[in-house]
Amino acid sequence: MTVAMPKPDATVLARRAEIVAALKRIVPGEGVIASEEAMRPYESDGLTAYRELPMVVVLPEKTEQVSAVLAYCHRERVKVVPRGAGTSLSGGALPLGDGVLLGMAKFKRIRAIDFENRAAVVEPGVTNLAVSQAVDHAGFYYAPDPSSQIACTIGGNVAENSGGVHCLKYGVTTNNVLGCELVLMNGEVLRLGGRHFDAAGYDFLGVITGSEGLLGVITEVTVRILKKPESARAALIGFTASEDAGECVARIIGAGIIPGGMEMMDRPAIKAAEEFVHAGYPLDVEALLIVELDGPRAEVDHLLDRVQDIARSCGAVTCRASNSEDERLLFWAGRKAAFPAVGRISPDYYCMDGTIPRAQLPLVLRRMQEMSAKYELRVANVFHAGDGNLHPLILYDANKSGELERAEQFGADILRLCVEVGGVLTGEHGVGVEKRDLMPAMFSEDDLNQQQRLKCAFDENGLLNPGKVFPTLHRCAELGRMHVHAGQMPFPDLPRF
């Protein structure tokens, strides 16, 4: 654990009994958990290398309770960490020892399904998959489909702006939410958006989405639901060089085709996946593409033929199109099991998440191999090839001294490389704790200060999820100060009319 969290506030810890009692008055019954044993399941999220017991866990059931808890904590200067299902891979829900862990798991009702307006109104604790299941009978679904969709919640999806394998064509969370109910740290309850498009004023819904629980707590979400595509087919395409696979992806998009999904795996990932699920992946290739087309059958067949022609012209050594739904699902089975498959060949693995301009892929893969040799750790790659989102899996053994630290350094080097080639630190997992201290690799001090000023407009005392996203915390008063130099217009050359 190399990232330092804010120092616990001794004066808050000294008042723990009083704070727990006050919270019990707001959320009666079993909604407040204060025993060490019962809080243990909350000490970590999907980034398990980081652990911390919260001061107390609160599980509210109603918006008024969320509002009252936040207002109390705001007044009493107590920190709050919101949590959905705790599947964050970046430590976004890592508790604070002097903070309240606000679990939203009890908000699991689907409040309304509105086929006429193609919208569903759900509470934030509803799982991603449950939204699709609730509208499936009418042939609809909710498009963003992160790998953790069985477990992860819509509230967490909004906080992290989650993606999935279909987002090149259907967008990520931010493109698929219409409205929300938001509770600010001071307890105020706001309604943003609704079942209509676009904000009336500033697009707060857009900035809440992906804000990693630092701006407010969501108590209701309105999402768009889409008609399920009529049919889908996939092609499995193998290349002896990753350059050829990259060229194939570029030419598919260049031909005006936006596939429903376009995934790439490198040799170590192919091997691990094939040994695990026997999907029939070729083992003699350096890169494997899964390209899925969806829509009316006539369109899918037409475009799949074109994709295969392009693949052959790019030197594909294997190219198979699915001819049944079972076969299509088999093609995907290996990719979907890539993470656990890698888990079988290594005691531990560390999943990274950077985005790069696609054309840089061969360079990035080559440099990653050099890093792999330097850190003496293996790496397997799965890649959302359509949108440039790379998930290197670094293999290590936490029981061997120094391997976790080396894996973290290796991961940080990969993310710096992503920024160096024109990409970004995180495509869909969030900054959280994990990438917090890398933010200056991408942003200047002015960039980060402006982001923190925005935070101040939502949470003036910095009590909501502090220690995440920003490497250095400033007081709002300090950030708001302006250094103004009065005087003459300093640019006599500037054209004036």
Added chain:
Amino acid sequence: MTETLKPRDGAEVEQAIKWAVAGGKTLEIVGRGSKRRIGRAAQWDMTLDLSGLSAVTLYEPAELVLSAKAGTPLAEIETLLAANGQELAFEPMDYGPLLGGAAGAATIGGVLSSNLSGPRRIKAGAARDHFLGVSAVSGRGETFKSGGRVVKNVTGYDLCKLLAGSWGTLAAMTDVTVKTLPRAETEQTILVLGLDDAAVGELMTAVMGSFADASAAAHVPAAPALRIAETAAAGDAVTAFRLEGVVPSVSHRKAVLEGVAARYGSIGTLDEASSRAFWRAVRDVAPFAASGSAGARDLWRISTAPSHGAEIGRALIQQAAAETLYDWAGGLVWAALPPSDDAGAGLVRSTVANKGGHATLIRAPAALRAAVDVFEPEAPALAALSRRVRESFDPRGVLNPGRIWVGV
């Protein structure tokens, strides 16, 4: 006449804003001014003209990305994209003729600042959904950036979303990056003729819930339909659905759509060229153009749940003799009201408040735009947050103060 500053690059924009901050001046931020008449009519000390920041700085079609200086003409970008078989999928409308100005005068910065979109909004999203990265100068006179040039990015707050639709009240954008997408191989439009409100609503729901996958769905009542060349001959209201894609897909979905629509009314088809022209007219609300017969009317733009559009339209027709046009499967209502003392604000606001959504007074005399709320008023807690956010970018109120709301 207000004095104008015309910086040539981002550094000069920063200088200009720093100077305004120091001197306590307010600035009107403009590109080429095509949307200058939208918003509260307010007075600013000087104009900051960003049209000098004009160049496409990066375009990689295979990466679906384009970067440009904020003052780059939209027309230049659209021509470049078209030459590569691509487009801005959100189909930004052109406000020029609606406001009595020239067509084709928009800049990319203006498009993003006002979060424009067109008929394809229902399928492809608005400008905000395609806005990947920005460099801008805040009202503090500090240059900051957000986002990047890749389509998938959650690094830090998404300030692009906040700047989209902020009408230049938070920062002056200097450089922007947008997502580009392939243009459909072909398109066709199916018209259903002469439907009444109730039938339109039912048909819209049926089509949008079918496999037709329409990329646009509009209802144009008889009077405005007469003012669009492609539908004038019908002599009646038209309900229109656009199908885009590869040829085999469009012909298949045409059959699907006709199957759904057949029992509602007689059906017509617009071929590719007519379809493009028709949707351009819907996009730009051509039947209500300033130079046309509805040109003297005050014009409202209302975003609501698709199922409520017709009811809102009906109320405005019955109570204020409005002319209406419906896009976004009913969710976008354009209502042109005969001139009145408040531009119909009282009626429009109460009607929309009942149904949910928001209304913007797009066109009205300056005196009215100074007297009534142009943008949807906000509830107190939300208004307070808007003010705090505005102050976090522009504490002295230098950039376009008063354009959206009084005192913001």
